[in-house]
Amino acid sequence: xxxxxxxxxxxxxxxxxxxxxxxxxxxxxxxxxxxxxxxxxxxxxxxxxxxxxxxxxxxxxxxxxxxxxxxxxxxxxxxxxxxxxxxxxxxxxxxxxxxxxxxxxxxxxxxxxxxxxxxxxxxxxxxxxxxxxxxxxxxxxxxxxxxxxxxxxxxxxxxxxxxxxxxxxxxxxxxxxxxxxxxxxxxxxxxxxxxxxxxxxxxxxxxxxxxxxxxxxxxxxxxxxxxxxxxxxxxxxxxxxxxxxxxxxxxxxxxxxxxxxxxxxxxxxxxxxxxxxxxxxxxxxxxxxxxxxxx
Numbered sequence: 001x002x003x004x005x006x007x008x009x010x011x012x013x014x015x016x017x018x019x020x021x022x023x024x025x026x027x028x029x030x031x032x033x034x035x036x037x038x039x040x041x042x043x044x045x046x047x048x049x050x051x052x053x054x055x056x057x058x059x060x061x062x063x064x065x066x067x068x069x070x071x072x073x074x075x076x077x078x079x080x081x082x083x084x085x086x087x088x089x090x091x092x093x094x095x096x097x098x099x100x101x102x103x104x105x106x107x108x109x110x111x112x113x114x115x116x117x118x119x120x121x122x123x124x125x126x127x128x129x130x131x132x133x134x135x136x137x138x139x140x141x142x143x144x145x146x147x148x149x150x151x152x153x154x155x156x157x158x159x160x161x162x163x164x165x166x167x168x169x170x171x172x173x174x175x176x177x178x179x180x181x182x183x184x185x186x187x188x189x190x191x192x193x194x195x196x197x198x199x200x201x202x203x204x205x206x207x208x209x210x211x212x213x214x215x216x217x218x219x220x221x222x223x224x225x226x227x228x229x230x231x232x233x234x235x236x237x238x239x240x241x242x243x244x245x246x247x248x249x250x251x252x253x254x255x256x257x258x259x260x261x262x263x264x265x266x267x268x269x270x271x272x273x274x275x276x277x278x279x280x281x282x283x284x285x286x287x288x289x290x291x292x293x294x295x
Contacts, residue, residue, distance in 0.1 A: 006244070013241035014254035019235035022261035024227065025083060031223040035085030036203050038227050040215055042080055043196030045228020047237060050190040057186045060179035068175040069188045073195030075164045075171070077203075080196075082161035085153070102166045103139050103256070105131075107249035109170055117246055138253045173248040176239060184243070189235045 028038055059067070111118045121128045175188045204210045214220065241251040 010241045010244035010251065011254055012120050013237045014245070014251045015257065016237040017234055017241060017251070018255045018257040019261055020230050020237065021255055022258040022265065023230045024234055025258065026262055026265070027223060027226050027230070028085075029203060031219065033220060033223055034080035034210065035083065036200060037210070037215060037220055038224055039077060039081045040200030040204070041220070041224025041228045042231050043076075043193040043200060043228075046189055046232050047193035048196055049232055050186055050193065053186045054190055058180055058183045059187055060175075062178040065175050065178040065184070065188070066191070068171040068178065069191040070172040070195065072175070072188070073192040074199070075168050075193055077196055077199040079161045079164035079168060079267075082158065082164075086158055086161070101139060102162050102169075103135055103249055103252055106166045106169055106252055107135060107247060109166065109172065110247045110249060110252065113170070113174075114247075120246075135249065135253055138256060169242075169248045169252055173242045173245075174241060176243040181243060185236065185239050188239065209260050 001167060028035070031038075111121070119133070172188070176184045178184070179187070201212060202213075204212045215224075237252065238255070241254070242248055245251045
């Protein structure tokens with residue numbers, strides 16, 4: 001039974017990640033709080049949940065694991081605060097619509113890093129071509145899902161965060177490949193969260209327009225608890241998917257269903273936003289095709 005389920009774990013986990021990703025990038029559209037303030041809570045809640053677990057797991061021994069985890073933590077402070085603030089400025093739809101453009105770079109980066117994966121793909125050129133075409137369609141569909149113009153300001157605002165997100169996903173995959181399953185699943189995000197909390201506190205203590213007391217206002221606690229709670233499930237589902245996927249870009253491709261879930265939420269709640277139904281269907285079909293090509 002386990003052997004039958006194993007080939008499907010990566011895409012099932014990535015699908016779950018896409019659902020929580022949709023919530024993560026939409027919450028601040030309604031609260032409109034400073035991105036770095038919510039990023040502190042994005043670190044605090046998982047840190048509190050994971051801390052009791054670290055005493056019962058085998059810690060990874062590879063230095064590469066710790067280099068990846070620390071790099072991911074520092075990059076998350078920057079990228080997540082930009083994404084949160086961008087959600088408040090431009091809306092959750094635009095925030096998730098731009099993210100698919102990172103897919104090609106992530107795919108190529110892992111091909112360059114993992115010779116075994118590269119050789120396996122290049123030894124079967126029809127499969128390689130089909131996967132590449134599927135990723136192209138996925139990026140196109142995700143980027144066209146919202147019938148709205150992405151302003152030059154929005155693109156320039158998100159571009160550094162998009163580059164950081166590529167490196168974060170790369171680091172997560174490296175970390176998961178450099179550890180035991182449970183050890184990586186718990187210790188990696190725990191290190192990330194510790195760095196994020198420390199960075200958030202230092203930034204709030206340093207910047208004149210922020211202060212540490214602001215972190216514990218009632219509205220911030222409500223929004224932060226929601227963000228942190230969602231992040232726990234997103235972390236576990238994403239890291240499980242990264243463990244079992246051959247390439248982190250495959251996980252990202254399924255996770256890019258987030259705009260589809262956001263559009264569905266907007267439709268159910270009566271939020272005014274025009275979505276391209278055909279692009280949404282194409283996005284779902286491309287995700288299905290990618291899953292079939294991996295199994």
